Amino acid sequence: MLKHGILGLLNYHDMTGYEIRGVFKDSLAFFWQAQTSQIYRELKELKARGWVSDVTVPQKGKPDKNVFSVTEAGREELRHWLLEDRKETANSPLLMRTFFRGELPPEENIRYFEAMHRFAVEAMETMKQPPAIAAEYERVIQDPRRAVYWNMTIEYGVMYMDLLRRWSEDCMQKLEEMKHEYPAD
Amino acid sequence: MLKHGILGLLNYHDMTGYEIRGVFKDSLAFFWQAQTSQIYRELKELKARGWVSDVTVPQKGKPDKNVFSVTEAGREELRHWLLEDRKETANSPLLMRTFFRGELPPEENIRYFEAMHRFAVEAMETMKQPPAIAAEYERVIQDPRRAVYWNMTIEYGVMYMDLLRRWSEDCMQKLEEMKHEYPAD
DNA sequence: TGGGTCATGTAACCTGTTACATGATTAG
DNA sequence: CTAATCATGTAACAGGTTACATGACCCA
Numbered sequence: 001m002l003k004h005g006i007l008g009l010l011n012y013h014d015m016t017g018y019e020i021r022g023v024f025k026d027s028l029a030f031f032w033q034a035q036t037s038q039i040y041r042e043l044k045e046l047k048a049r050g051w052v053s054d055v056t057v058p059q060k061g062k063p064d065k066n067v068f069s070v071t072e073a074g075r076e077e078l079r080h081w082l083l084e085d086r087k088e089t090a091n092s093p094l095l096m097r098t099f100f101r102g103e104l105p106p107e108e109n110i111r112y113f114e115a116m117h118r119f120a121v122e123a124m125e126t127m128k129q130p131p132a133i134a135a136e137y138e139r140v141i142q143d144p145r146r147a148v149y150w151n152m153t154i155e156y157g158v159m160y161m162d163l164l165r166r167w168s169e170d171c172m173q174k175l176e177e178m179k180h181e182y183p184a185d
Numbered sequence: 186m187l188k189h190g191i192l193g194l195l196n197y198h199d200m201t202g203y204e205i206r207g208v209f210k211d212s213l214a215f216f217w218q219a220q221t222s223q224i225y226r227e228l229k230e231l232k233a234r235g236w237v238s239d240v241t242v243p244q245k246g247k248p249d250k251n252v253f254s255v256t257e258a259g260r261e262e263l264r265h266w267l268l269e270d271r272k273e274t275a276n277s278p279l280l281m282r283t284f285f286r287g288e289l290p291p292e293e294n295i296r297y298f299e300a301m302h303r304f305a306v307e308a309m310e311t312m313k314q315p316p317a318i319a320a321e322y323e324r325v326i327q328d329p330r331r332a333v334y335w336n337m338t339i340e341y342g343v344m345y346m347d348l349l350r351r352w353s354e355d356c357m358q359k360l361e362e363m364k365h366e367y368p369a370d
Numbered sequence: 371t372g373g374g375t376c377a378t379g380t381a382a383c384c385t386g387t388t389a390c391a392t393g394a395t396t397a398g
Numbered sequence: 399c400t401a402a403t404c405a406t407g408t409a410a411c412a413g414g415t416t417a418c419a420t421g422a423c424c425c426a
Binding site: 001002034035038041042062063 | 385386387388389392393394395
């Protein structure tokens with residue numbers, strides 16, 4: 001997955017591993033966490049597959065940098081990946097951790113949902129601030145035809161945080177009702 | 186993660202690896218895909234850590250079965266895991282695949298969201314049928330205090346499919362508008 | 371006689387995580 | 399003087415995926 005994310009970024013413009021790391025950290029982190037170590041490993045592998053090429057640029061005072069570019073084969077691979085229709089069945093640690101909560105008392109689980117609620121409300125506030133995030137992206141995307149898709153992911157983020165807020169509220173309510181049905185247990 | 190899922194199931198009652206596989210396949214698959222090979226591997230590891238114990242039961246005609254039980258240490262580990270507050274930052278292949286779609290023409294991406302829309306609507310229909318799924322669960326959960334949490338995960342599933350439906354509709358609309366702004370490109 | 375269920379696993383692989391390592395420049 | 403930034407990575411580990419393997423019983 002990360003391989004194709006890197007191809008996607010290099011398709012905007014040439015970058016070093018360090019810059020790719022920065023984009024993931026500052027802009028894509030809300031949907032993809034990428035470790036520096038993995039980025040460099042994948043770049044090596046992408047090169048071995050002929051999907052990217054690199055040029056070493058000597059610098060004064062700083063270490064040399066390797067600037068990567070997508071090759072035509074890489075761009076084709078990117079398009080191929082975009083067109084694949086995989087049923088993206090991601091495992092959900094959140095639901096796993098919720099499913100088995102019967103082992104804990106309702107009071108404890110109410111606290112669990114309260115924390116989730118706070119998280120969702122705060123995260124939504126952050127995501128709704130377009131200037132800060134948009135500024136990050138503008139370095140990467142200039143073309144409005146590409147920016148649409150970026151906006152879609154942000155919109156998803158906002159909707160998801162709203163889901164989490166509503167869901168945690170519903171769950172807390174159910175647990176409150178349960179405390180009345182099975183009191184002092 | 187799967188380790189704790191298995192502990193959670195064994196905490197309901199003793200099971201063989203084969204039965205655990207069945208529960209994941211029939212009931213938990215919508216939030217966690219577990220491979221048979223991994224289940225057996227994790228059971229071995231859980232035993233090595235002293236979180237489960239097993240008894241071999243000889244059978245006529247069928248291969249022997251290993252019936253697993255949680256130990257007190259395992260139950261403690263389960264509770265500990267439930268109480269951890271990790272920020273569950275799962276990577277989203279869905280958003281990764283959406284973010285980079287600027288490489289494809291809008292018409293192609295409209296088809297992408299149409300497929301997503303169909304998926305969400307169908308999945309929601311399936312999830313809203315309680316009898317079929319509930320029957321699967323009743324073998325595992327009898328206690329209403331535990332069933333609440335199961336219902337919460339189902340409710341999340343329904344809300345999530347609704348999110349996917351609304352989001353894909355919004356995205357399609359944006360792309361239709363874009364076709365007018367940047368026609369025949 | 372052929373496919374489904376019961377019941378067990380191994381081996382290799384891929385991808386992501388954690389911890390560690392180096393070293394110069396620059397801004398406060 | 400010290401923390402951040404630029405810039406590179408390696409090693410070991412953890413967890414999930416794919417492919418393969420065995421074998422008997424039961425139902426149609």
